[in-house]
Amino acid sequence: xxxxxxxxxxxxxxxxxxxxxxxxxxxxxxxxxxxxxxxxxxxxxxxxxxxxxxxxxxxxxxxxxxxxxxxxxxxxxxxxxxxxxxxxxxxxxxxxxxxxxxxxxxxxxxxxxxxxxxxxxxxxxxxxxxxxxxxxxxxxxxxxxxxxxxxxxxxxxxxxxxxxxxxxxxxxxxxxxxxxxxxxxxxxxxxxxxxxxxxxxxxxxxxxxxxxxxxxxxxxxxxxxxxxxxxxxxxxxxxxxxxxxxxxxxxxxxxxxxxxxxxxxxxxxxxxxxxxxxxxxxxxxxxxxxxxxxxxxxxxxxxxxxxxxxxxxxxxxxxxxxxxxxxxxxxxxxxxxxxxxxxxxxxxxxxxxxxxxxxxxxxxxxxxxxxxxxxxxxxxxxxxxxxxxxxxxxxxxxxxxxxxxxxxxxxxxxxxxxxxxxxxxxxxxxxxxxxxxxxxxxxxxxxxxxxxxxxxxxxxxxxxxxxxxxxxxxxxxxxxxxxxxxxxxxxxxxxxxxxxxxxxxxxxxxxxxxxx
Numbered sequence: 001x002x003x004x005x006x007x008x009x010x011x012x013x014x015x016x017x018x019x020x021x022x023x024x025x026x027x028x029x030x031x032x033x034x035x036x037x038x039x040x041x042x043x044x045x046x047x048x049x050x051x052x053x054x055x056x057x058x059x060x061x062x063x064x065x066x067x068x069x070x071x072x073x074x075x076x077x078x079x080x081x082x083x084x085x086x087x088x089x090x091x092x093x094x095x096x097x098x099x100x101x102x103x104x105x106x107x108x109x110x111x112x113x114x115x116x117x118x119x120x121x122x123x124x125x126x127x128x129x130x131x132x133x134x135x136x137x138x139x140x141x142x143x144x145x146x147x148x149x150x151x152x153x154x155x156x157x158x159x160x161x162x163x164x165x166x167x168x169x170x171x172x173x174x175x176x177x178x179x180x181x182x183x184x185x186x187x188x189x190x191x192x193x194x195x196x197x198x199x200x201x202x203x204x205x206x207x208x209x210x211x212x213x214x215x216x217x218x219x220x221x222x223x224x225x226x227x228x229x230x231x232x233x234x235x236x237x238x239x240x241x242x243x244x245x246x247x248x249x250x251x252x253x254x255x256x257x258x259x260x261x262x263x264x265x266x267x268x269x270x271x272x273x274x275x276x277x278x279x280x281x282x283x284x285x286x287x288x289x290x291x292x293x294x295x296x297x298x299x300x301x302x303x304x305x306x307x308x309x310x311x312x313x314x315x316x317x318x319x320x321x322x323x324x325x326x327x328x329x330x331x332x333x334x335x336x337x338x339x340x341x342x343x344x345x346x347x348x349x350x351x352x353x354x355x356x357x358x359x360x361x362x363x364x365x366x367x368x369x370x371x372x373x374x375x376x377x378x379x380x381x382x383x384x385x386x387x388x389x390x391x392x393x394x395x396x397x398x399x400x401x402x403x404x405x406x407x408x409x410x411x412x413x414x415x416x417x418x419x420x421x422x423x424x425x426x427x428x429x430x431x432x433x434x435x436x437x438x439x440x441x442x443x444x445x446x447x448x449x450x451x452x453x454x455x456x457x458x459x460x461x462x463x464x465x466x467x468x469x470x471x472x473x474x475x476x477x478x479x480x481x482x483x484x485x486x487x488x489x490x491x492x493x494x495x496x497x498x499x500x501x502x503x504x505x506x507x508x509x510x511x512x513x514x515x516x
Contacts, residue, residue, distance in 0.1 A: 061151075122152075125148045185289065207258055257509075341472075457501070
């Protein structure tokens with residue numbers, strides 16, 4: 001508790017320390033004057049960090065009193081967030097949020113200026129994001145955050161509040177279990193590219209009967225999580241109530257081999273394991289450094305016939321890309337609800353022809369997500385939210401992979417965050433990552449190498465409008481005798497992936513390895 005001492009009582013400090021306050025008000029924190037101008041002052045103490053820091057101070061507000069506002073940010077029901085960039089901020093130096101600091105159209109304010117929020121009680125929390133090694137500000141080692149404080153907002157009024165970022169994000173430590181083993185190696189290739197130490201991580205799920213058959217080697221299913229997923233998701237999956245996890249431990253899952261969950265997390269978002277001008281040689285590092293390290297430690301089949309790759313959403317795009325980019329290294333991919341595989345249907349825009357990513361040619365906001373009843377989120381909102389939160393969002397992630405690097409060292413955005421205008425030069429650079437286009441242009445070379453290896457499945461009314469690109473891919477591949485398939489099933493982004501389909505994929509993978 002912070003003791004507020006009136007000026008005329010300064011001389012009583014010693015007495016207060018010895019005997020306590022003579023009146024209750026002396027020991028209580030003074031309530032803000034609700035009619036005074038709103039002012040939220042953010043500091044961090046030297047006790048949690050002695051050195052100055054440079055980064056972005058994020059102020060999260062929530063109407064709900066449950067949980068931490070910093071952890072409630074999601075695409076479909078985002079709550080207010082405001083930001084101020086700082087350089088060489090010292091311990092104890094205040095960063096002040098006031099309504100008049102967020103009235104400019106380019107202000108870091110979502111969804112609207114601070115003074116326009118609906119009056120009422122909010123729960124405030126700040127994060128000082130200065131880490132440059134993680135996508136998520138909640139996971140960046142050394143990032144600072146405050147406890148939650150209740151504040152009253154009434155336009156530009158509400159009083160003065162202090163938010164002290166005295167909590168520190170720590171690096172998680174993953175312990176091996178009977179079934180799941182964690183691997184972390186330093187990547188020489190990526191460390192050289194970024195001029196700092198960069199590590200590759202994975203979680204390895206052992207096959208049923210691994211210890212009982214010490215001479216046996218097993219195939220591997222490499223799993224790429226979707227956006228926001230990490231390798232430690234495998235540990236949660238195996239410790240939960242997933243029937244497949246129980247079946248794995250009983251040996252009843254059709255695919256008997258390793259499952260390796262990869263970590264796609266990079267500061268700019270999701271690496272999708274594609275070499276890029278901004279993320280570096282991530283794909284090459286995977287196939288030349290991490291996978292050989294895994295194969296040397298575990299009894300894995302170190303041949304294409306024993307290497308499969310699977311993923312969903314951004315992980316689905318990754319799986320398809322890895323199979324196409326390294327056709328002789330992997331023996332088959334199962335790409336589920338992949339991010340756009342044809343940029344003529346980049347969700348609801350044609351990246352090559354449309355002039356604006358925020359607005360349709362008819363002048364309507366361009367949707368980016370929907371439910372069965374209609375649009376739920378548009379590109380204007382999505383870009384604006386990422387603009388405030390900073391590097392590492394989904395759209396930023398696409399730029400980091402597909403775009404060239406700008407003169408400032410940052411990925412060049414394909415569309416302006418505030419206006420939506422599409423940069424034609426950047427769009428042309430994206431062509432090399434357009435999987436359908438790549439297959440079409442290089443099919444005489446790639447076709448024989450990909451025989452039987454391409455299996456792509458998505459939902460017919462995908463939540464993120466991903467099925468139009470799948471129809472383009474299907475139209476190209478179906479007339480070819482490639483031995484795989486592109487299937488579009490009833491369901492949205494996730495509901496098409498039923499337990500029956502999951503079992504079918506396990507069975508197909510097992511049959512692919514056995515040569516049937």
